[in-house]
Amino acid sequence: MLLKKNIPIRYVFGKIKVEVLMVFVYALVVAVAYVNLHFTRISIPIAVPTMLGTILSLLLAFRSNQAYDRWWEARTLWGAIVNDSRTLTRQVLNFVDTPYNSVEALYFKEMFVKRQIAWCYSLGQSLRDLCPIKDVEKLLMPEQLANLQDYTNKPVGLMELHGEDLRRAYKEGWVNEYQQVELDRTLTRLVNAMGGCERIKKTVFPATYSLYTHLALLLFILLLPFGVINDFGVMMVPFVVAVASSFLLIEKMAIHLQDPFENKPTDTPVTSIAQTIDRDLKQMMREFKEAEIPKPQDHVARFYIL
Amino acid sequence: MLLKKNIPIRYVFGKIKVEVLMVFVYALVVAVAYVNLHFTRISIPIAVPTMLGTILSLLLAFRSNQAYDRWWEARTLWGAIVNDSRTLTRQVLNFVDTPYNSVEALYFKEMFVKRQIAWCYSLGQSLRDLCPIKDVEKLLMPEQLANLQDYTNKPVGLMELHGEDLRRAYKEGWVNEYQQVELDRTLTRLVNAMGGCERIKKTVFPATYSLYTHLALLLFILLLPFGVINDFGVMMVPFVVAVASSFLLIEKMAIHLQDPFENKPTDTPVTSIAQTIDRDLKQMMREFKEAEIPKPQDHVARFYIL
Amino acid sequence: MLLKKNIPIRYVFGKIKVEVLMVFVYALVVAVAYVNLHFTRISIPIAVPTMLGTILSLLLAFRSNQAYDRWWEARTLWGAIVNDSRTLTRQVLNFVDTPYNSVEALYFKEMFVKRQIAWCYSLGQSLRDLCPIKDVEKLLMPEQLANLQDYTNKPVGLMELHGEDLRRAYKEGWVNEYQQVELDRTLTRLVNAMGGCERIKKTVFPATYSLYTHLALLLFILLLPFGVINDFGVMMVPFVVAVASSFLLIEKMAIHLQDPFENKPTDTPVTSIAQTIDRDLKQMMREFKEAEIPKPQDHVARFYIL
Amino acid sequence: MLLKKNIPIRYVFGKIKVEVLMVFVYALVVAVAYVNLHFTRISIPIAVPTMLGTILSLLLAFRSNQAYDRWWEARTLWGAIVNDSRTLTRQVLNFVDTPYNSVEALYFKEMFVKRQIAWCYSLGQSLRDLCPIKDVEKLLMPEQLANLQDYTNKPVGLMELHGEDLRRAYKEGWVNEYQQVELDRTLTRLVNAMGGCERIKKTVFPATYSLYTHLALLLFILLLPFGVINDFGVMMVPFVVAVASSFLLIEKMAIHLQDPFENKPTDTPVTSIAQTIDRDLKQMMREFKEAEIPKPQDHVARFYIL
Amino acid sequence: MLLKKNIPIRYVFGKIKVEVLMVFVYALVVAVAYVNLHFTRISIPIAVPTMLGTILSLLLAFRSNQAYDRWWEARTLWGAIVNDSRTLTRQVLNFVDTPYNSVEALYFKEMFVKRQIAWCYSLGQSLRDLCPIKDVEKLLMPEQLANLQDYTNKPVGLMELHGEDLRRAYKEGWVNEYQQVELDRTLTRLVNAMGGCERIKKTVFPATYSLYTHLALLLFILLLPFGVINDFGVMMVPFVVAVASSFLLIEKMAIHLQDPFENKPTDTPVTSIAQTIDRDLKQMMREFKEAEIPKPQDHVARFYIL
Structure with a gap:
């Protein structure tokens, strides 16, 4: 069905390109600090971002559903x-x-x-x-x-x-x-x-939920590089960018869907x-x-x- | 849309400022005891707050949904x-x-x-x-x-x-x-x-659910500092405050939403x-x-x- | 609103006091065996009760929702x-x-x-x-x-x-x-x-779900003390009682809510x-x-x- | 209310007794191989069955809900x-x-x-x-x-x-x-x-969901003994049987509930x-x-x- | 009821056979590299695919529900x-x-x-x-x-x-x-x-959700072999194929169900x-x-x- 191609991937990614770029730079800085400058003490156990990731998933599921x-x-x-x-x-x-x-x-x-x-x-x-x-x-x-x-x-x-x-x-x-x-x-x-x-x-949509989800997402992205740097090394950068993009995309889509009469391409x-x-x-x-x-x-x- | 600005962040945070302050003081005391007074035995594995966090997320999701x-x-x-x-x-x-x-x-x-x-x-x-x-x-x-x-x-x-x-x-x-x-x-x-x-x-709203969610949240916040002090050190304080604020905000928002005719600013x-x-x-x-x-x-x- | 005080906490806790007492005694016995009698081999990794806890949360969420x-x-x-x-x-x-x-x-x-x-x-x-x-x-x-x-x-x-x-x-x-x-x-x-x-x-309410949830809850409570004794020591007892009470309360509340015409104080x-x-x-x-x-x-x- | 006793536990367990027996024998074989024959290399980290258990819980929750x-x-x-x-x-x-x-x-x-x-x-x-x-x-x-x-x-x-x-x-x-x-x-x-x-x-009910849930459950039960044998030893057998029975019961109940006009005791x-x-x-x-x-x-x- | 046999397993698996074959080859390559060529540094902790698996389960649950x-x-x-x-x-x-x-x-x-x-x-x-x-x-x-x-x-x-x-x-x-x-x-x-x-x-169905779920699934399958190779060795290959097939099946079924008027065998x-x-x-x-x-x-x- 042709209609399925109606929202080009490019349009969707275009909405989060600034955020993705910032995540990329941030992860790169952490990776350089760890690998090249040997700030190895900044590594934290992966359980911390895992905990945040689970909570965040539930919040995004609630948000997406509504x-x-x-x-x-x-x-x-x-x-x-x-x-x-x-x-x-x-x-x-x-x-x-x-x-x-x-x-x-x-x-x-x-x-x-x-x-x-x-x-x-x-x-x-x-x-x-x-x-x-x-x-x-x-x-x-x-x-x-x-x-x-x-x-x-x-x-x-x-x-x-x-x-x-x-x-x-x-x-x-x-x-x-x-x-x-x-x-x-x-x-x-x-x-x-x-x-x-x-x-x-x-x-x-109740503003607090939006705000809270956004803050939790920010915190998750801030901590994620430190959680996986120890195991992934430099490969951490694409991994962090991929995971962060996914979450950002989900959030952005929920924001678009929740207001279907805003004169945007994703409107009803x-x-x-x-x-x-x-x-x-x-x-x-x-x-x-x-x-x-x-x-x-x-x-x-x-x-x-x- | 201007309406989205109608509930200022300040109003929302104002509702939990006492709780957040108490969490801050509590986390600070734990951090000082650990870092400066070397009570390092109080650290517990992060799996304990993780377990509580997952349970709590499910409860808050149920609560928020209703x-x-x-x-x-x-x-x-x-x-x-x-x-x-x-x-x-x-x-x-x-x-x-x-x-x-x-x-x-x-x-x-x-x-x-x-x-x-x-x-x-x-x-x-x-x-x-x-x-x-x-x-x-x-x-x-x-x-x-x-x-x-x-x-x-x-x-x-x-x-x-x-x-x-x-x-x-x-x-x-x-x-x-x-x-x-x-x-x-x-x-x-x-x-x-x-x-x-x-x-x-x-x-x-059935009082037991409210009560139980609140108690579980309290327990989670009480244990969280001990779970992450080992990995974060002093940085644990802002981390704990951020996570606790998120959960407290979610709970507060659910309380406001569930009674929409109480002559409060968040009413219908x-x-x-x-x-x-x-x-x-x-x-x-x-x-x-x-x-x-x-x-x-x-x-x-x-x-x-x- | 006065009505919110209509179900006193005391009434709710009264319903589970026997169970809570039994959990307390059980946890105490385990703690004494471990700390005083040095049966330290009974400790199990916390991942086991965590797994059970997650499954149990999903079951109780389903139960509570219905x-x-x-x-x-x-x-x-x-x-x-x-x-x-x-x-x-x-x-x-x-x-x-x-x-x-x-x-x-x-x-x-x-x-x-x-x-x-x-x-x-x-x-x-x-x-x-x-x-x-x-x-x-x-x-x-x-x-x-x-x-x-x-x-x-x-x-x-x-x-x-x-x-x-x-x-x-x-x-x-x-x-x-x-x-x-x-x-x-x-x-x-x-x-x-x-x-x-x-x-x-x-x-x-389909009897198997009730039964299964109850059995899973029992198994969880039975294993929990062994999972956390290693990290908490004697402090495990209040922790176990708190977590078990929470789950028992949730289950009890679901039982009350699901039959709203039984001539009980929590009726419609x-x-x-x-x-x-x-x-x-x-x-x-x-x-x-x-x-x-x-x-x-x-x-x-x-x-x-x- | 007498009606609650209408589906005897015996009837319910009768439906899964063959499966439970097979799980028992399987777990026993693994335990004997590990404890008596010292095949200790077969132990796997508990995180593997935990991951499967979480996924399985979500699937069973979806299935049970529908x-x-x-x-x-x-x-x-x-x-x-x-x-x-x-x-x-x-x-x-x-x-x-x-x-x-x-x-x-x-x-x-x-x-x-x-x-x-x-x-x-x-x-x-x-x-x-x-x-x-x-x-x-x-x-x-x-x-x-x-x-x-x-x-x-x-x-x-x-x-x-x-x-x-x-x-x-x-x-x-x-x-x-x-x-x-x-x-x-x-x-x-x-x-x-x-x-x-x-x-x-x-x-x-869409056949693929049924099939997939069943396969995931099988895989979970196959792996569970290896995940907990290291910590439980012989006590692993009752633990595995209890957890497996719970999941099997849930699945069986969903199968019964989803077709309410099949001339079975659990019909409408x-x-x-x-x-x-x-x-x-x-x-x-x-x-x-x-x-x-x-x-x-x-x-x-x-x-x-x- | 005969109708239940109406969608043969073969038809369902036929839809994902190419993907499953690719997963098999990929997992085999990783296993050979690890076991025979001793690239043991490629192993990552299992917590990483676990985190992704949990998130993915929530996404697939949302997708399946809708x-x-x-x-x-x-x-x-x-x-x-x-x-x-x-x-x-x-x-x-x-x-x-x-x-x-x-x-x-x-x-x-x-x-x-x-x-x-x-x-x-x-x-x-x-x-x-x-x-x-x-x-x-x-x-x-x-x-x-x-x-x-x-x-x-x-x-x-x-x-x-x-x-x-x-x-x-x-x-x-x-x-x-x-x-x-x-x-x-x-x-x-x-x-x-x-x-x-x-x-x-x-x-x-909103294209972003479909896309995101697919990307997250891809990432999960790419990382899974590295997460379990250390514990499973060569046995990792069937394990990875089984888990990946399950997720792929679920995704495929959701795609079929969401468009029930497309002149396909799974139509209304x-x-x-x-x-x-x-x-x-x-x-x-x-x-x-x-x-x-x-x-x-x-x-x-x-x-x-x-």
């Missing part, structure tokens, strides 16, 4: 947005009905589905702290755009517009009372997914998912014009699909 | 409160309807939404054992406030008032029977979130979330006066957004 | 009972309606809510294998009590009475068809919570929760007499609120 | 079957209604509830690969039994009969449209529980649960004859209630 | 597809009704159920990147197949056809409004299961599950011709039922 859970929850929430967008469209297309399938109702359906697409783009943008109405203008009516001005949180505003249109459809008799309630429930699930994303975005691919929704929803509206299916755009290529 | 789960569940419950408050407002605004959109119905909607805001503030306050009707008076009618007197648990009373209003709306014909039931379901979800918060608040930010709800709900009632969107107040600044 | 999950699930189920009791009451009070708010309907509501309170008490009692209709007589009509005779499982009978009353209310026209179904759903959730509690009550506080429900539900029926709000009774004081 | 989760999920699914059988009965008894409470409707209710009991027995039997219509004949009409012939999966057929009867009740006007849908939802939940059990039954007690459902459902139909409440039968006594 | 969770979730989603396909069929057969049970309605039911079977096959095929309309032609009408041309994602198109047919049934009066909504909800659950599968398919058995659905659904339509129940086909035999 970070992975956040990342996977974010992905699952966007999966739910895909599902509920499809459901909403199926319901709008098949529930809304007028005696003679009037042009007004057709227009209503198209507007509703387009606004759902707009909501997906807008949510993705606002989670990344980007302009939340970019790419959204052409999917909305001017008066709806004007309405959005009143809202600090644009996706909340779009949902309220959904609700108001639903009310209109009910009052016009285009949907019956059960259908209104069922459509409203789909909106409720979309609101829940939106709230879940905002929760992950706004809740930082919200734009790409929104484009898939865009394509599917427009294909479901077969009776309407659909020349405008979006192609993956250049600014998305910067992101890797995890 | 504490983190409590904290994350509390945050998720407040996320659900955000979602369901938005849903309730969308439903009240769009379901409730009168033939000529009478002033009475408009007034009803405004009162309902304001009471929902009041409920959020009140729940946050009562979870923190603060006055549960502070900030709530101006959002409620005098007679509703009088009604609340009968309730030990104020948010339960506010929910009952919601239910009574819903009944009135149904009897007046402002909502149909499906809409009444659907609105009632949203109330049910809010009641579930409230009950979940109360459960976390009222259920202490209930007031801040309630203010976000306040803002969003008032913006959804665009047709009403909304000059009163709250600004983050001073007494909130004491809390850090986790 | 026991904690059972305990937390039991608590969550009772939290759900609190929530759904409040919901049921809100629905009964606000859904049930008669043209002139007849006395008969008022009486119906009061009887329904009181039976819900009775159900909570009865479920708590029967989960603890106590008389399931104690404290329940005064909340029920005599003919309802007679009906209950037919049931082996009393709470199941009370739920069936709820269902029959609901049918009567529907046939009388006091609730409409949607309200009947919605009230029935609340009953379904209560039935689910009841079934969950029964599942935890009736399903023992079902009576206390039922009294909270009692208070809240009676306060929600403001229009009725409510002099009888229960005070925490003496026989509850024996239980600690976890 | 096996326990499968077993607990199977138990939870049967708990859900208990809950939904009660709910279905409450709904059938209280929703189905005819103007004069005709004999036909009473007969309909009894047939429906008996078929639900039959479904529980039939599902339990077919999950264990036993005859799925044993004990079921007397609960069903002859023509229903004939209908079942068309189905490879009998419980699926019974559910379809439920659905058909529901349709008949709706067409006859015995239930209204909301009640039909609500009853259908209960059937949906029962279908979900059935599908969940089939999933656990048909999905084997499906027959016993079905009998509880039988009793409760018949007691709920108080107005009908109920002499036939089943007593626990002999063929159940072979199973232990976990 | 891979297992993905695999189990995929299996659970297909279990939900089984359940909801049965539910949908039960509902279509029993909800849809015409005054005289017209041929048109019978035809409608058969077409609906066949399209559901087609959806299951199509989803399975498209998840494996195979032709999504293979085996589907004979279950669909020509005009429906033509309709599918408009869709990039064929299962989404089939769901939309379901929705359109539901609308037709409602407009014709074959289902009432509650039944339409209830059937639509079953479609919603099927859409959610489909979306969940797509999420697992499209989201790769989507075709086999779809055939079970096919059989059950056709048996539920007893009144229709059902000669065409599929037999397990040859191209399925390549897959092992996990």
Whole structure:
């Protein structure tokens, strides 16, 4: 599967190259001091870094687990947005009905589905702290755009517009009372997914754990050369660099995974998912014009699909 | 992201400074006895603290996991409160309807939404054992406030008032029977979130685990200096302080996370979330006066957004 | 928070005092044999108890996790009972309606809510294998009590009475068809919570795990003194007692947590929760007499609120 | 609680007695070779089995966790079957209604509830690969039994009969449209529980993990005697047997737990649960004859209630 | 149970035979260098590979857990597809009704159920990147197949056809409004299961963890021979090969489990599950011709039922 190559090793190592270089220099200094300058008393028993390594592994396992859970929850929430967008469209297309399938109702359906697409783009943008109405203008009516001005949180505003249109459809008799309630429930699930994303975005991973893990890692790397110099000699340098890189990589990955909406290449691919929704929803509206299916755009290529 | 700086390192270390000082003095005494007074027989093999360290790591991992789960569940419950408050407002605004959109119905909607805001503030306050009707008076009618007197648990009373209003709306014909039931379901979800918060608040983490972890940590710190004095000499003191601080920090963080409604700076930010709800709900009632969107107040600044 | 002091250390240690005494005597005998009688060949390398200790830690972690999950699930189920009791009451009070708010309907509501309170008490009692209709007589009509005779499982009978009353209310026209179904759903959730509690009550923790953990712990304690006598000398005795007590405490706590309905002080506080429900539900029926709000009774004081 | 004694230690040890005997003989041979024949060079450092033991513990912890989760999920699914059988009965008894409470409707209710009991027995039997219509004949009409012939999966057929009867009740006007849908939802939940059990039954635990854990355990037991012979001498034999038995027991228990529907004594007690459902459902139909409440039968006594 | 033999050991070992051979040669070279050429200085203390082994075990445990969770979730989603396909069929057969049970309605039911079977096959095929309309032609009408041309994602198109047919049934009066909504909800659950599968398919396991685990494993295998050569001598070679094979097997299994829709023998058995659905659904339509129940086909035999 090509996607697996999407995060190049180079990108990952690029993130820790400064740290690895510092570890290399540090280990080299210790090795020279020991081997060439005969400071052999600096050797400590290997049990000390072993003890630290075990503790550190447990901490990194805890950290990785929680970070992975956040990342996977974010992905699952966007999966739910895909599902509920499809459901909403199926319901709008098949529930809304007028005696003679009037042009007004057709227009209503198209507007509703387009606004759902707009909501997906807008949510993705606002989670990344980007302009939340970019790419959204052409999917909305001017008066709806004007309405959005009143809202600090644009996706909340779009949902309220959904609700108001639903009310209109009910009052016009285009949907019956059960259908209104069922459509409203789909909106409720979309609101829940939106709230879940905002929760992950706004809740930082407890700072102390991050800090502590980092300090323990530092201490481990500082002591490791002294623990193995006696047995490895100069070969200690590549060994220390390899072990330290591994731990640093793990820590860095956890940091990336735990905040999946930070506009970084390792983000949850919200734009790409929104484009898939865009394509599917427009294909479901077969009776309407659909020349405008979006192609993956250049600014998305910067992101890797995890 | 600025929020990450919200819990200053200083605050965290401030919590353990006494313990760290005691560890420092203790390690120093051992070091002096060994190095200067030549009590070299007190050295023990490093395998003993290693064994204790491994056990302790597993215990702290268990403890941290459960504490983190409590904290994350509390945050998720407040996320659900955000979602369901938005849903309730969308439903009240769009379901409730009168033939000529009478002033009475408009007034009803405004009162309902304001009471929902009041409920959020009140729940946050009562979870923190603060006055549960502070900030709530101006959002409620005098007679509703009088009604609340009968309730030990104020948010339960506010929910009952919601239910009574819903009944009135149904009897007046402002909502149909499906809409009444659907609105009632949203109330049910809010009641579930409230009950979940109360459960976390009222259920202490099993005391034996806390106690045992603390005793094991104490034993570990007591033995650590003797285990490493032989290899480190005087350098043992900073090493012991660093390792002990790490473990103490982890334990302290678990204690803070496991009780997220204790009016401490590391709490779930209930007031801040309630203010976000306040803002969003008032913006959804665009047709009403909304000059009163709250600004983050001073007494909130004491809390850090986790 | 005062509740944290609810399980006194003394109670916890009281549970393991025999075992701790035996460990003390055993360690003392080994120490005397080694130090005074010079049986120095009995010393074994510390790596052996270390290996056992690591394995044991993993086993106890697994055990503690599963026991904690059972305990937390039991608590969550009772939290759900609190929530759904409040919901049921809100629905009964606000859904049930008669043209002139007849006395008969008022009486119906009061009887329904009181039976819900009775159900909570009865479920708590029967989960603890106590008389399931104690404290329940005064909340029920005599003919309802007679009906209950037919049931082996009393709470199941009370739920069936709820269902029959609901049918009567529907046939009388006091609730409409949607309200009947919605009230029935609340009953379904209560039935689910009841079934969950029964599942935890009736399903023992797999006996082999308990047995194995206990045997491994025994082996560890038997070998520990020989592993550390060489390095600690007489000081080995307090060290062994401290480590053994820790492991024994953890095991004991897991045993207590895994069976949360055994009428022990560390139980899920079902009576206390039922009294909270009692208070809240009676306060929600403001229009009725409510002099009888229960005070925490003496026989509850024996239980600690976890 | 008596149930805890239900899996006798003897049964558990019986499962591993061959393996334990082989370990005993093997360890004895090594001990004799070392102590009597002075092959002292075969001793290896204890660090080797320690490393293997740690790895093995982690593997067994993973294995035990997944096996326990499968077993607990199977138990939870049967708990859900208990809950939904009660709910279905409450709904059938209280929703189905005819103007004069005709004999036909009473007969309909009894047939429906008996078929639900039959479904529980039939599902339990077919999950264990036993005859799925044993004990079921007397609960069903002859023509229903004939209908079942068309189905490879009998419980699926019974559910379809439920659905058909529901349709008949709706067409006859015995239930209204909301009640039909609500009853259908209960059937949906029962279908979900059935599908969940089939999933656990048909999905084997990944074979490689089982295989690998077994090989690692073998390697560990093979090396252990050489690791401790130097320190323990002849006392090594009981030590090795004790440690090996512990690991073998854990592995065996995981194997039993991971397949909870294999007609073994450690199964999920499906027959016993079905009998509880039988009793409760018949007691709920108080107005009908109920002499036939089943007593626990002999063929159940072979199973232990976990 | 025969299924357990479905993944032959040979298949599993076949996947790692190259790696194992390389490890064997490498260990042999080290052994010859040490024993025959007396390069005895290359020996390192066993504590180094022990430390790496512990860390590696934790990493593999994390990896295995997440891979297992993905695999189990995929299996659970297909279990939900089984359940909801049965539910949908039960509902279509029993909800849809015409005054005289017209041929048109019978035809409608058969077409609906066949399209559901087609959806299951199509989803399975498209998840494996195979032709999504293979085996589907004979279950669909020509005009429906033509309709599918408009869709990039064929299962989404089939769901939309379901929705359109539901609308037709409602407009014709074959289902009432509650039944339409209830059937639509079953479609919603099927859409959610489909979306969940797509999420697992499209989201790769974070590449850094895979990479890091692989590097750590490599480092461990490289160092292991030097750590044990001193104690084992030539016997080191089989020991190293055995330990390395175990770790390699675990890693390989995790890689297989984490991507359960890759058209490999260890996949989630989507075709086999779809055939079970096919059989059950056709048996539920007893009144229709059902000669065409599929037999397990040859191209399925390549897959092992996990």
